[in-house]
Amino acid sequence: MTFLDGPIGASSLALLFLCLAIALGFEFVNGFHDTANAVATVIYTRSLKPWKAVVWSGLMNFLGVLFGGVAVAFSIVHLLPVDLLINIGKSAGLLMVLSLLLSAIIWNFGTWYFGLPSSSSHALIGSILGVGLASSLFSKQGFGTGVNWTKAREVASSLLISPLLGFCLAGGLLLLCKAFVRNRSLYEEPKAEEPPPFWIRVILLLTCTGVSFAHGSNDGQKGVGLIMLILIGILPAHYAVNSSLDLVQLKETLAQIEQMDGLVSRFETDEEAKAIRQELQQIHLTLSAKRSLTALSAEERSALRVSILDVDERLGEFRESRAAALSAADRGVLESGRAQLRTIVDFVVPWVVIAVALVLGIGTTVGWKRVVVTVGEKIGKTHLTYAQGASAELVAMSTIAGADLLGLPVSTTHVLSSGVAGTMAANQSGLQLKTIRAIAMAWVLTLPVTMILSGALFAITARNSMKEVGLRVISHPHQERVLRILE
Numbered sequence: 001m002t003f004l005d006g007p008i009g010a011s012s013l014a015l016l017f018l019c020l021a022i023a024l025g026f027e028f029v030n031g032f033h034d035t036a037n038a039v040a041t042v043i044y045t046r047s048l049k050p051w052k053a054v055v056w057s058g059l060m061n062f063l064g065v066l067f068g069g070v071a072v073a074f075s076i077v078h079l080l081p082v083d084l085l086i087n088i089g090k091s092a093g094l095l096m097v098l099s100l101l102l103s104a105i106i107w108n109f110g111t112w113y114f115g116l117p118s119s120s121s122h123a124l125i126g127s128i129l130g131v132g133l134a135s136s137l138f139s140k141q142g143f144g145t146g147v148n149w150t151k152a153r154e155v156a157s158s159l160l161i162s163p164l165l166g167f168c169l170a171g172g173l174l175l176l177c178k179a180f181v182r183n184r185s186l187y188e189e190p191k192a193e194e195p196p197p198f199w200i201r202v203i204l205l206l207t208c209t210g211v212s213f214a215h216g217s218n219d220g221q222k223g224v225g226l227i228m229l230i231l232i233g234i235l236p237a238h239y240a241v242n243s244s245l246d247l248v249q250l251k252e253t254l255a256q257i258e259q260m261d262g263l264v265s266r267f268e269t270d271e272e273a274k275a276i277r278q279e280l281q282q283i284h285l286t287l288s289a290k291r292s293l294t295a296l297s298a299e300e301r302s303a304l305r306v307s308i309l310d311v312d313e314r315l316g317e318f319r320e321s322r323a324a325a326l327s328a329a330d331r332g333v334l335e336s337g338r339a340q341l342r343t344i345v346d347f348v349v350p351w352v353v354i355a356v357a358l359v360l361g362i363g364t365t366v367g368w369k370r371v372v373v374t375v376g377e378k379i380g381k382t383h384l385t386y387a388q389g390a391s392a393e394l395v396a397m398s399t400i401a402g403a404d405l406l407g408l409p410v411s412t413t414h415v416l417s418s419g420v421a422g423t424m425a426a427n428q429s430g431l432q433l434k435t436i437r438a439i440a441m442a443w444v445l446t447l448p449v450t451m452i453l454s455g456a457l458f459a460i461t462a463r464n465s466m467k468e469v470g471l472r473v474i475s476h477p478h479q480e481r482v483l484r485i486l487e
């Protein structure tokens with residue numbers, strides 16, 4: 001496990017530790033802010049003692065980050081447009097990441113203080129959109145160009161639909177359970193300190209485990225992606241490209257580039273197609289000249305990253321603009337080729353995953369009680385029953401796991417709290433409207449507040465440094481991109 005593959009200056013090292021501390025601070029706050037969503041049901045059904053539930057949830061969050069993959073990490077990262085990702089090594093790029101992290105931390109801490117189950121995912125995504133919009137104020141491309149709106153719509157859809165699914169599916173599952181499982185004790189309030197029957201306790205423990213693991217795998221990836229941006233920004237010579245790719249993977253990438261080049265060559269009269277071919281051939285030349293990416297110089301690594309990000313965006317636009325002229329096989333060639341190219345720039349290093357896993361797991365064991373009380377006592381007018389707890393957590397676990405497979409960020413908080421509300425509604429237990437209004441208000445305000453906060457932080461701190469980005473995004477030629485990123 002390599003941290004660095006060469007020396008760095010003391011100032012860069014100090015900046016690196018400061019940025020890492022802020023990024024890991026976000027994950028720590030995320031841990032204790034969102035813990036309640038996994039442990040509230042097992043605590044309020046008396047399936048586990050609070051300290052056991054929290055420690056177990058922390059361990060499962062840790063394992064979730066370790067084994068959850070990286071698809072969600074780069075779904076979050078690519079909310080930012082290519083122009084900003086290319087400039088991540090500039091001071092503006094680093095201020096962008098720090099502004100969005102601080103904005104998300106402030107909102108998370110504030111809502112935790114008031115015991116509101118708000119979403120860390122919403123806070124982070126709102127913060128990303130905020131710095132993206134603020135950056136567009138400094139460019140000559142027009143307001144709004146600093147956001148990847150295609151990716152934003154995709155992410156927004158998953159965040160909007162998932163709580164509705166949680167409410168409806170959890171309520172429906174409870175009704176199905178009532179129809180087919182006649183054990184009355186499932187639908188009664190737990191008695192004093194008496195634990196539930198063994199088989200119910202096992203089910204609730206499994207659902208708590210699943211939600212905790214899913215939370216770690218989904219939310220932990222967001223921190224992993226942002227830390228990789230920090231590393232690329234401060235230490236591009238070390239982290240601009242994935243140096244661990246072996247010769248076999250490089251040969252596969254070269255073959256995919258040749259396939260895409262052949263496909264695009266059918267549109268040779270198109271100026272954009274010519275530019276894409278030129279860039280693909282330059283990438284092919286760079287990769288074919290080396291047996292390993294470690295053999296590239298620092299300048300070559302940065303230039304290769306710029307080229308891959310640029311050509312990936314161009315290929316996506318090419319696919320959309322010529323959809324009618326491309327067969328299903330052609331589109332498959334483009335998608336598999338783009339995915340193969342992105343393995344060079346979309347990667348994580350093991351120590352980042354381990355660091356995020358540890359911090360999220362430790363954070364899970366701290367400060368959980370405020371939100372637990374809200375979820376367990378203040379959503380419905382009656383005490384949470386065994387069947388309600390199991391239904392809400394089964395739906396939350398399945399929804400988050402499905403989102404992981406699709407590479408979509410969802411809110412553990414909103415899925416599970418809406419699931420609890422759905423079971424209360426299905427059970428006709430009644431809802432505490434004051435709490436529901438407060439949760440709904442937090443849900444509505446999270447995006448605009450974090451957008452304004454992160455945008456303001458970025459605009460204030462990055463006014464001068466954004467001038468260089470504003471100059472660079474005026475045009476697209478490959479040579480200009482490479483020259484400016486290496487300035």
